[in-house]
Amino acid sequence: MKTAALLSKHRKSQQLAPVLYEIGIELVEIDFFDTDQLGTFAGEVERRLSPSECALVKAKKAAELSGLNVGLGSEGSFGGGPMGGLLNWNQEIVCLYQQAPELIIYASAEGPTALRSIKADNLDALISKMSDFEQQRWIVRCADGILKGLSQTEVIALHQAAFTEWPVVLEPDLRAMHSPLRQIMIQKAALNLAERLQSRCPHCDAVDFWPDEREFGPACQLCGYPTNEVKSLVTNCKSCGYKASETLLETGNERFCDQCNP
Ligand SMILES: [Zn+2]
Ligand SMILES: [Zn+2]
Numbered sequence: 001m002k003t004a005a006l007l008s009k010h011r012k013s014q015q016l017a018p019v020l021y022e023i024g025i026e027l028v029e030i031d032f033f034d035t036d037q038l039g040t041f042a043g044e045v046e047r048r049l050s051p052s053e054c055a056l057v058k059a060k061k062a063a064e065l066s067g068l069n070v071g072l073g074s075e076g077s078f079g080g081g082p083m084g085g086l087l088n089w090n091q092e093i094v095c096l097y098q099q100a101p102e103l104i105i106y107a108s109a110e111g112p113t114a115l116r117s118i119k120a121d122n123l124d125a126l127i128s129k130m131s132d133f134e135q136q137r138w139i140v141r142c143a144d145g146i147l148k149g150l151s152q153t154e155v156i157a158l159h160q161a162a163f164t165e166w167p168v169v170l171e172p173d174l175r176a177m178h179s180p181l182r183q184i185m186i187q188k189a190a191l192n193l194a195e196r197l198q199s200r201c202p203h204c205d206a207v208d209f210w211p212d213e214r215e216f217g218p219a220c221q222l223c224g225y226p227t228n229e230v231k232s233l234v235t236n237c238k239s240c241g242y243k244a245s246e247t248l249l250e251t252g253n254e255r256f257c258d259q260c261n262p
Contacts, residue, residue: 218231231249
């Protein structure tokens with residue numbers, strides 16, 4: 001069994017370790033490095049690096065601090081996504097960094113998430129809205145500062161006072177150990193990492209042989225013009241350059257054609 005170090009203040013090894021153990025990697029969690037200095041969800045520390053860059057910095061730091069050859073870093077982000085703000089979107093990245101021979105793998109998972117801020121006009125509404133998010137912890141911003149990691153019971157206690165000013169806005173605490181919905185997405189990213197580590201180039205046997213590229217534009221079945229659909233998935237070996245392409249659509253649908261359906 002190989003050993004890898006994970007840099008996390010927020011107990012992410014609970015999501016990553018079981019998945020990686022299945023493929024022969026034992027995880028050691030390093031929690032004494034303050035990852036918050038790289039940026040926080042609540043905004044006290046601005047995020048200057050992209051999520052991928054940040055995950056790589058954490059992975060390298062994990063290897064350095066543990067003295068192990070392999071380090072892991074994980075970083076999540078909210079917002080964006082294909083539905084353009086209609087749905088809240090969560091992306092989780094897990095980066096693996098191996099010092100020698102050098103290897104960097106970015107695994108990820110993304111999808112819509114129900115997590116959002118909630119606004120309530122009274123205590124009953126507040127309780128009812130929080131109950132949609134079991135075990136999720138909350139953030140309350142007040143004049144004195146930010147209260148983080150509040151359980152439902154703590155939020156209720158805090159808003160029972162007669163002087164509570166309604167409406168009240170709660171933000172979800174997005175740190176991994178406080179957000180069950182995020183934990184599910186982190187676990188999916190861990191699964192993607194496990195799959196990438198097991199997916200090897202047929203030419204040179206390098207790992208991370210994964211279809212990261214898409215080719216668009218199959219010929220429209222009516223007019224032959226390239227449509228906006230994904231035509232094929234392309235896998236490029238990062239070691240030897242071997243390329244494989246898997247065709248998803250031989251012809252395009254006129255509904256996605258700018259000529260037939262402008
Ligand atoms: Zn190869
Ligand atoms: Zn067409």
